[in-house]
Amino acid sequence: MANHYEALGLGHRQFDGSLTAQDIKQAYRRALLEHHPDKAQTGGASQTVDSITVAYKTLSDPDTKVDYDREIRLQQARNKGDDKIFHTGLDIVDLDDLDYDDETGEWWRGCRCGQDRGFVITEDELEKESRYGELITGCKGCSLWLKVLFGIEEDEEEDFKTAAE
Known part of the structure; x- marks a missing residue:
């Protein structure tokens, strides 16, 4: 079963942070035209109009997209038998255990594979x-995953809400 990104033909951009609402809308329209039962050239469309519509509704709403992306990451972290993605481990740490780079504003940690960051x-x-x-993130050099636990203080929470408005 294809995930929502694949249903819209965006499988290659699944965790692309630059994916815009306009990109999703254009992909939705292309997928509808490509897989419409009256327009399909082959014996049957590989995607249904309903599955394409559900994918669009999920990915076009920022809140449901975040939830969906999170679920995909969790599912991938648990997945041990897929030939394409094999995750050999999931370490759990606190955000305070990571180093912070003042210049880039990023938290980082070296990996067991030898990748410095x-x-x-x-x-x-x-x-x-x-x-x-x-938050679950993958190593840039291997198939290891890291689950980072963190809390938000009330002042930070207010900053996030103000920034979102």
């Missing part, structure tokens, strides 16, 4: 996951 977390990523208090 294998795990890098930005303020934007923390904001997106703020309601959960945890």
Whole structure:
């Protein structure tokens, strides 16, 4: 079963932070035309109009998209048998255990694979996951994953709400 990104033909941009609402809308329209039962050239459309519509509704709403992306990351972290993605481990740490780079404004940690900054977390990523208090990120050099637990102090929470408005 295809995920929502694949249903819209955006599988290659699944965790692309630059994916805009306009990109999603254009992909939705293309997918509808490509897979419409009356227009399909083959014996049957590989995607249904309903599955394309559900994918668009999920990805076009910022809140449901964040929830969906989080669920995909969690699912990938648990996935041990997929030939395409094999995650050999998931370490759990607190945000305070990571180093902070004042110049880039990023938290980072080296990985067991030898990658100096294998795990890098930005303020934007923390904001997106703020309601959960945890973030899952993959190493840039191997298949290891890191679950970072963090809390938001009331002052920071107000800053996030003000920034969102």
